[in-house]
Amino acid sequence: xxxxxxxxxxxxxxxxxxxxxxxxxxxxxxxxxxxxxxxxxxxxxxxxxxxxxxxxxxxxxxxxxxxxxxxxxxxxxxxxxxxxxxxxxxxxxxxxxxxxxxxxxxxxxxxxxxxxxxxxxxxxxxxxxxxxxxxxxxxxxxxxxxxxxxxxxxxxxxxxxxxxxxxxxxxxxxxxxxxx
Numbered sequence: 001x002x003x004x005x006x007x008x009x010x011x012x013x014x015x016x017x018x019x020x021x022x023x024x025x026x027x028x029x030x031x032x033x034x035x036x037x038x039x040x041x042x043x044x045x046x047x048x049x050x051x052x053x054x055x056x057x058x059x060x061x062x063x064x065x066x067x068x069x070x071x072x073x074x075x076x077x078x079x080x081x082x083x084x085x086x087x088x089x090x091x092x093x094x095x096x097x098x099x100x101x102x103x104x105x106x107x108x109x110x111x112x113x114x115x116x117x118x119x120x121x122x123x124x125x126x127x128x129x130x131x132x133x134x135x136x137x138x139x140x141x142x143x144x145x146x147x148x149x150x151x152x153x154x155x156x157x158x159x160x161x162x163x164x165x166x167x168x169x170x171x172x173x174x175x176x177x178x179x180x
Contacts, residue, residue: 011041040077042084079180087174098168101132101160108154111137114169127178130169134160 091098105113115133118126134157135146146153153161160166173179 009039009041011043013043080177083174083177083180087171091171091175094168094171097165101165101168104156105132105134105160108133108156109136115166121178125178127173127176129179130172132160132166132169133157134166 102113112133115131115135116128117131119129121127134154135150135152136154138152157166170179
C-alpha cells in the first residue's frame with residue numbers, strides 16, 4: 001500500500017491495551033516502513049475520536065517523530081525509540097523533582113521558571129534548549145555568558161548548576177527529537 005499510494009507520512013496509534021512500542025517487534029513492521037521514504041510518527045493521547053482520514057493540521061493529540069528523512073538506518077530508528085522510551089520513563093520518575101525545582105526557581109525571584117536558548121543541533125537545525133533559570137531575571141541587560149563566581153547566579157541556581165538539575169528539562173528536547 002505504501003508504494004501504490006505514495007504515502008509520505010505514517011502515524012502509528014498505540015492501542016490502549018498494547019505494551020509501549022510493541023508494534024516494533026512485529027517482524028514485518030519495521031523493514032516495511034524502512035523500505036519506503038516515509039516519515040513515521042507515534043500518536044500519543046489519542047481518544048476514540050480519531051479523525052479518518054488523519055489530515056488535521058493541528059491534531060488534538062501529540063505526535064512524536066520516530067522516522068524522518070535524515071533517519072534511514074534501522075539503528076537510528078532503534079536509537080530514536082530508545083531515546084523516547086528512556087526520556088518518557090525519566091520524566092515520569094523525576095516529575096516530583098522537576099516540580100520541586102520549578103517551585104524553588106519561582107521562589108528565587110521574579111522571572112520565568114524556564115530559560116530558553118537557541119542552539120544549533122544535528123544537521124544544522126536550530127532548536128530551543130530548555131533549562132531551569134539559574135540567574136536573576138534581568139531582561140534589560142544584553143545576554144552574556146556566565147563567568148566564574150557570576151553574581152547573577154541565584155543561590156538556588158548555583159545548587160541546580162552544581163547538581164546539573166537545571167538540565168532536567170532537556171528530556172523534553174529529547175522527546176521532541178532535538179537532542180539525544
